[in-house]
Amino acid sequence: xxxxxxxxxxxxxxxxAVSFAVDADIIGVPGLGQGPGVIGMxxxxxxxxxxxWAAVRLARPVYRSxxxxxLTTALAHLLVVAIGVLIATGDPVKALAAAGDLVTGGxxxxxxxxxxxxxxxxxxxxxxxxxxxxxxxxxxxx
Numbered sequence: 001x002x003x004x005x006x007x008x009x010x011x012x013x014x015x016x017a018v019s020f021a022v023d024a025d026i027i028g029v030p031g032l033g034q035g036p037g038v039i040g041m042x043x044x045x046x047x048x049x050x051x052x053w054a055a056v057r058l059a060r061p062v063y064r065s066x067x068x069x070x071l072t073t074a075l076a077h078l079l080v081v082a083i084g085v086l087i088a089t090g091d092p093v094k095a096l097a098a099a100g101d102l103v104t105g106g107x108x109x110x111x112x113x114x115x116x117x118x119x120x121x122x123x124x125x126x127x128x129x130x131x132x133x134x135x136x137x138x139x140x141x142x
Contacts (some may be wrong), residue, residue: 003056003122004049006072009043010114018106024026026107029085029098036084036098044077046110052119063123069114077111078102 019026027037051072055065078099086095102108 002125003052003118004045006121007045007052007114007118008041008045008047010117011044011111014095014110014114015107018110022105026102027081027098028084028101028105029089029094030060032085032088032094032098035087036081039084040081043080044073044115047076048073048115048118052122055119056122061123061126063120066116066119066123069119070112073115074108074112078108 015026032045048069051065051069056068081102082095082099085098086092089095
């Protein structure tokens with residue numbers, strides 16, 4: 001759960017930074033609205049959570065799963081945004097243009113990197129067998 005929240009936070013901050021740096025919208029299709037971007041991000045979070053959950057279920061998860069998680073998340077985001085633009089506009093050219101903007105504008109790279117960082121953190125937490133913090137009086141030191 002912590003890695004999923006971390007992914008969402010890193011992705012939002014990263015996409016905001018990219019939008020601010022290039023002084024343009026992440027999805028630059030005129031008259032589109034926020035629908036495809038919101039649905040794409042919600043799908044990316046759901047895909048990340050599902051793949052990361054499957055990866056850390058193992059007693060000793062491997063760090064190679066980070067690449068699977070990050071690539072799957074970035075591709076799901078890209079595909080769902082393109083399908084969302086296609087449904088919203090009915091124009092396949094605009095859908096391809098939106099997908100191209102995500103790739104060339106750096107948004108897909110931000111999603112990929114945010115997913116990789118958060119997935120690595122999730123695997124690292126699981127491998128170290130980290131537990132929730134406790135107060136000194138909650139320990140059984142008898």
